[in-house]
Amino acid sequence: MIDLAFVRANLPVVEEKLRSRGMDPAVALGDFASIDKERREAITEVETLKARRNKLTEEIARLRKSGADATAVTEETKSLKSEVETLEARATAADERLKTILQTIPNLPQDDVPVGSDEHGNIAEKHWGAKPAFDFTPRPHWEIGEALNILDFNRASKISGSRFVVHFGAGARLERALANFMLDLHTREHGYTEVLPPYMVNSKSLFGTGQLPKFAEDLFHCDDKGPYEPGNFQDGDHWLIPTAEVPVTNLFRDETIEESQLPISFCAYTPCFRSEAGSYGKDVRGMIRQHQFQKVELVKFVRPEDSEREHEALTRHAETILERLELPYRRMLLCTGDMGFASSKTYDLEVWLPGQQLYREISSCSNFESFQARRANIRYRPAGAKKSEHLHTLNGSGLAVGRTYLAILENYQQADGTIRVPHALVPYMNGDTVIGKQQSRS
């Protein structure tokens, strides 16, 4: 959520930033200025009336205590009641309207984010690694995986439906090896603390990180308590997490952290569940787009003045995984039109997939500045300061394990159909250097 006071004081800037995101400020902001004014006027009126009421009730208490008759004052207070209720309803309505506007406005892009309408406006900031050369035609991962009997899409769809996969044998171990490798690297060399959070969260958490109320249709909701109503935080509801960002960022919801504790760096390996509503017919083959995939997520809580530097560092931590695995990639600076709702600046890391002859996103590293901290009410107290402030949150995939898996299949495939194990992964594969054909299941 962006800051109400900031919008009020910088309306032209906000409009310009929204326009750069491809939004119509008139639609997004509505009649912000007049609603804001109306809200404040209504609040002033209600509070004046309430102040009067409070004075009268005090008067009643005094009169009663001294044994005097308080009937007249009691009657006046009674008559105030409906007036207060009417005005209060107006103030609440205006407040709700303003809240709705603020909650549905995306974060404002940083000044160095390129303006663009879609992914074509993204800028490749760097390329790393040489694309592997093959003396045969490299195949896509689904063909490789099925031929080796390590991936089974048909049985997955039988037991669960479309967009699922089953791993077998050395293939299942490869997934586990990747997760362990990533967690070890981030905890031992990059200073992250490993977290194992719940895989289900409540609505408040999803509001905190920005998935709700706007993106409910992308999530799996587990409770049969009727449809989700924006603004209605049903207590006790459960949603499957779409990313570990949600539980981990919300660890500090409604908390104030001492400045000396910052920065706080967490990494978490979790499954991620996404409904993929609206992506029918897209990436239907292979394990690019699944309802469930595993991911190692990096999350940081930092001082505002450190967030840009920390964003670069976090992105480097994700890149390091790709480099240790010797997977060619490029870093994309996302343009205004391609950034996520809560982000002020995002780098996507895209890995080269020779089987498909294209780059695919394998990590997304974002600086949310105070956007999530404001929604989730996460604060820190600057040393010596009286008032606490919202801190900055960041996160990035480090990496999406499923996509790393398929990148290895495609980049490390050999003419005989087997997979060479990247050097960094050999210790995590019981010393095996090759993944060969597994026992047939059919």
Add this chain to the structure above:
RNA sequence: GGAGAGAUGGCAGAGUGGUUGAAUGUACCGCCUUGGAAAGGCGGCAUACUCGAAAGGGUAUCCAGGGUUCGAAUCCCUGUCUCUCCGCCA
């Protein structure tokens, strides 16, 4: 799933309808005292919104949401969470 108890400021813990935003203790900050410290003494110490140039007001907040009442931390209803016991269970 059944039965019961509870949720108050950083922490502990009073408060069962009326100057209670909330006693008291403790922690924390400042000052006094000291060669320095401890102990002791004095003072300060929630958040959000809103009015105001500021000083300083006002409103709301005692888990959350409703209700009763002139007035609710206190009474009633619903929900959430925590604890105890029983059942079930990895």
